[in-house]
Amino acid sequence: xxxxxxxxxxxxxxxxxxxxxxxxxxxxxxxxxxxxxxxxxxxxxxxxxxxxxxxxxxxxxxxxxxxxxxxxxxxxxxxxxxxxxxxxxxxxxxxxxxxxxxxxxxxxxxxxxxxxxxxxxxxxxxxxxxxxxxxxxxxxxxxxxxxxxxxxxxxxxxxxxxxxxxxxxxxxxxxxxxxxxxxxxxxxxxxxxxxxxxxxxxxxxxxxxxxxxxxxxxxxxxxxxxxxxxxxxxxxxxxxxxxxxxxxxxxxxxxxxxxxxxxxxxxxxxxxxxxxxxxxxxx
Ligand SMILES: C[S@@+](CC[C@H](N)C(=O)[O-])C[C@H]1O[C@@H](n2cnc3c(N)ncnc32)[C@H](O)[C@@H]1O
Numbered sequence: 001x002x003x004x005x006x007x008x009x010x011x012x013x014x015x016x017x018x019x020x021x022x023x024x025x026x027x028x029x030x031x032x033x034x035x036x037x038x039x040x041x042x043x044x045x046x047x048x049x050x051x052x053x054x055x056x057x058x059x060x061x062x063x064x065x066x067x068x069x070x071x072x073x074x075x076x077x078x079x080x081x082x083x084x085x086x087x088x089x090x091x092x093x094x095x096x097x098x099x100x101x102x103x104x105x106x107x108x109x110x111x112x113x114x115x116x117x118x119x120x121x122x123x124x125x126x127x128x129x130x131x132x133x134x135x136x137x138x139x140x141x142x143x144x145x146x147x148x149x150x151x152x153x154x155x156x157x158x159x160x161x162x163x164x165x166x167x168x169x170x171x172x173x174x175x176x177x178x179x180x181x182x183x184x185x186x187x188x189x190x191x192x193x194x195x196x197x198x199x200x201x202x203x204x205x206x207x208x209x210x211x212x213x214x215x216x217x218x219x220x221x222x223x224x225x226x227x228x229x230x231x232x233x234x235x236x237x238x239x240x241x242x243x244x245x246x247x248x249x250x251x252x253x254x255x256x257x258x259x260x261x262x263x264x265x266x267x268x269x270x271x272x273x274x275x276x277x278x279x280x281x282x283x
Contacts, residue, residue: 003034003042004054004061004090029246030061032093051121056086057161059210059265059275064090066243066263066279067206069148075099075125076145080133080196081153083110085117091150092123101125102143106132134191138198147203149196153189155209155216156182159274161267174213182215189220190227197229197280204238205280212267212274218255221262221278230280237261238279251276 003024024040027033042048042055064087069077075095079088082103092101103118103126105111111130118126136143174182189209196205207224209216224230225237240250240260249270251259265275 003036003048004030004032004056004086027058029244030058030065033058033061051089051117054086054089054121057273057275059159059270059272059277060086061090062244062247062263062265062275062277063087063150063152063206063208064094066238066277067091067148067150067204068242069095069099069204071096071098073098074145075101076143076147076201077101078133078143078146078149078196078199079103080149080151080192081105082128083107083114085114087150087152088114088126089117089121089123092118092121092126095125097123097125099125100127102146103128104131104133104136106130134195136195138195138200143199145201146199147201149199149202149205151192151196151205151207152209153192154185155189155211156185156213157210159210159212159265159267161273174215179215182213186215186220186223189216190223193220193224193280194227194229197224197227197233197235203282205235206277207280208275208277210273210275214252214255217264217276217278218251218259218262221251222256224280234283235280236283238281242281243277243279 024034024036027035047053069075075098077091079091079101082088083105088101088103105114108130115128118128193207196202211217243261244263247263249264249266251262251264253259263277265272267274
């Protein structure tokens with residue numbers, strides 16, 4: 001069980017969990033991430049009910065930390081695919097509730113959940129926007145100061161451990177129907193990265209998926225690097241030293257030129273969901 005503390009002042013004493021289960025440890029990779037016994041329930045915890053704590057898989061905490069936007073009054077950040085808002089809330093905390101965090105979500109129902117989440121977590125720097133990120137004009141003066149974009153778009157979800165797909169699927173076992181579906185998802189994911197690269201002041205873009213398939217991960221990253229948008233705006237992959245250097249899991253070696261630049265989490269091996277995190281930087 002992973003609990004991400006959004007309110008840094010929260011101490012052990014404020015948890016009311018039964019004495020036998022209240023031991024927890026600090027995660028070695030993610031600041032403010034605490035690890036609890038899987039049987040610990042947070043449902044009745046005040047800190048959870050008031051949005052000071054969010055429960056999420058460890059791998060899902062990586063993108064905001066890798067994006068690493070500055071915490072200042074003039075910070076301008078986009079979360080292009082925000083709902084249900086866990087990564088947005090994490091980002092909001094990392095930038096100390098300062099600056100502006102534009103949180104896009106195209107689905108109306110998910111958007112309403114998102115608004116409730118931000119109000120519960122008291123994210124004062126988040127501006128939720130119910131719109132398709134692809135329809136946003138990168139030249140719009142409203143976004144002219146945006147320097148960091150988080151992209152965690154819809155994916156196959158094949159890395160999510162509850163779904164157990166990873167037990168029956170492997171990268172080598174993609175049949176033609178599935179390959180067709182993955183190729184369509186990958187084309188959309190690439191479009192999202194390319195669109196993000198068109199924002200005038202953007203310096204850093206994190207792209208993540210909870211997929212185990214190279215088609216949605218290394219292949220998309222490779223295609224994004226070779227795209228006209230990346231070449232004209234001078235985007236390259238951030239060096240491994242900027243992408244969770246202490247995390248050993250890296251991209252599939254046979255799928256890209258420099259797999260050490262991306263982070264991979266493997267279900268069944270890393271005690272996390274299957275996940276990929278990559279980071280593009282303007283040089
Ligand atoms: C994988 S989920 C994001 C999870 C979120 N980052 C979190 O950690 O809570 C993808 C979300 O992006 C939304 N989405 C997909 N395409 C979009 C687009 N073009 N513009 C805005 N939102 C989009 C979906 O409706 C979905 O809610």
